[in-house]
Amino acid sequence: MDIDYVIRKDKSPAIIDESSPVDVALYERWERSNRLSVMFIKIKISTVIHGSVDQHEKVRDLLKAIDDQFITSDKTLASTLIMKFSSLRLTNVKGVREYIMKMRDI
Structure with a gap:
């Protein structure tokens, strides 16, 4: 299940009418990996940490916010x-x- 794909690869360009099937597949793979990663992190982190970190749609932003929260406090x-x-x-x-x-x- 490649849930770390979103961390290793940058976001694929948005799907447009001229997108090839390969581009669509890469975009969908990135989106699925992002959703699963964010969900997994939110489930596994402590409620204390979860409450002090803002809501993020992208896993990289969420990881950065968690990291920043620990650096400051x-x-x-x-x-x-x-x-x-x-x-x-x-x-x-x-x-x-x-x-x-x-x-x-x-």
């Missing part, structure tokens, strides 16, 4: 994560499973 994020990690106790959570899930998400 590296120390602040580390401090916040340490505080969350140290303040979460098993007694504050209803069960062991929920505690493990919250620790994993931190």
